[in-house]
Amino acid sequence: MLKPIQPQSSPHYRGRFAPTPSGPLHFGSLVAALGSFLDARAHLGKWLVRIEDVDKTRAVAEADRQILDQLEAHGLVWDEPVIYQSQRDTTYADVLDSILEHTYACDCSRKQIRAHGHYYNGHCRTRQPRPAPYAIRFKNDNPHTHLFDRRHQRVEAEIEFAQEDFILRRRDGLFAYQLAVVVDDLEQGITDIVRGSDLLIPSFWQATLWQTLGGCTPRWLHLPLVTGVDGRKLSKQNHAPAIDSTQAIANLAAAAEVLSLHIGSAKDYDSVDSLLEAAVQQWQSQWQMIV
Template structure:
């Protein structure tokens, strides 16, 4: 029997939610509820250098203001360093140290070439890489269809712990998704390419893969990804109904007038269920 649906939204607390974040949150929420499943929220602050004090609390309040209420406790990656370290110890056979700088890697090839597989690092600190001997090079995406790796970089031995001793996103996100029993990952299309590395790690750690759906990427007027780094403005919770309608439109859903946020989301769930022909029998 397939596992019950369990999805998640995993924002980085580098600032409040912007419109692109809301599109990703809404899409993952609608898919979970349309499947009569659970929707979790995880604060992805494994990169402590990017986290802003108080941002996680602001994000959670913004989600609540938009009716996007999660199931179960909120997990914060910054509390899970010991778990990531234990997983690295379990993976020791698949790992090796690397002291190559980005400049040195670029001088040799477009992507990392496995240079340190057969040598000992001569400098410290160094990164730890995963031996990507069985790379995932294609997968089925519910929005994009069959997705094939566009560059040889999908085959490279990727970093699981950085030179600064912080655990890499690729490791943390997969370890946490497996630990939380995530069955479906719904997120922005900016993460399509990292999915190949992550699915390779899923294959090694869990012997299974989640279903994937990468939503349309929200861009600014000059075509750049809408992001906190590009100074995207925070969504205004006082305009929650308008924000949700705009986000739904980006997801190809036209929502009618509604009495309140809860009513609007109920309509959106049914429209999502119909759009993607989701049955819950």
């Protein structure tokens, strides 16, 4: 029988911001951080920060410290100790062991998968056991095919994507983001996930896994993405520049504008705290829920 993860006792609202330490925060990351922070403060909830370094190959030395310093400089202060996914391999392994009946080994290469179509077709489900090295896939027998997002409303998944048997542990032995993020959110008692819209589609897999692990799915709010002049999402991979913490008030005012908050310009504020107070009030008028 599946042993559910026991979430910590939590108040009515617990949110989080979970950056990857592959470099310092850029403006798009600040928008996501600000949105999640404001939603937590508007609902008198807790706001947590988690360093999502489960993919140890992407972590850049000292980037985590840079990110935390940037958040503090912008007044985005977290309420509980920061946790690091790279320190939680034992937890992820224990959870994976507890759901063995929902998983199987897969040694298919990316080339082999592409040869059979855009999505993985479950080729290894009936080919057990498989020789190492292999990935561990989730038997996606009861997929979530729709979810409700506070901004996007009812969202329907592409059925083939929603039904795909996704990876929980990679061939190289690293745990997959999909597993780590759900395990962490459950254990930290996260009730609300506010993040960029680039993560809306993976939410279907996460909701499926969340339910399998014995928890109630969170409320979702996926924010507008910030794009560059070339139309691509601002990201570290696209060499987005780091935000300048000496310009924190101006940065926050610009981020609030992306979030459609009407708080005036940076020159109207003499501190990040006064700007954040105004932003929280604006957020309450647009996004406050009864929780």
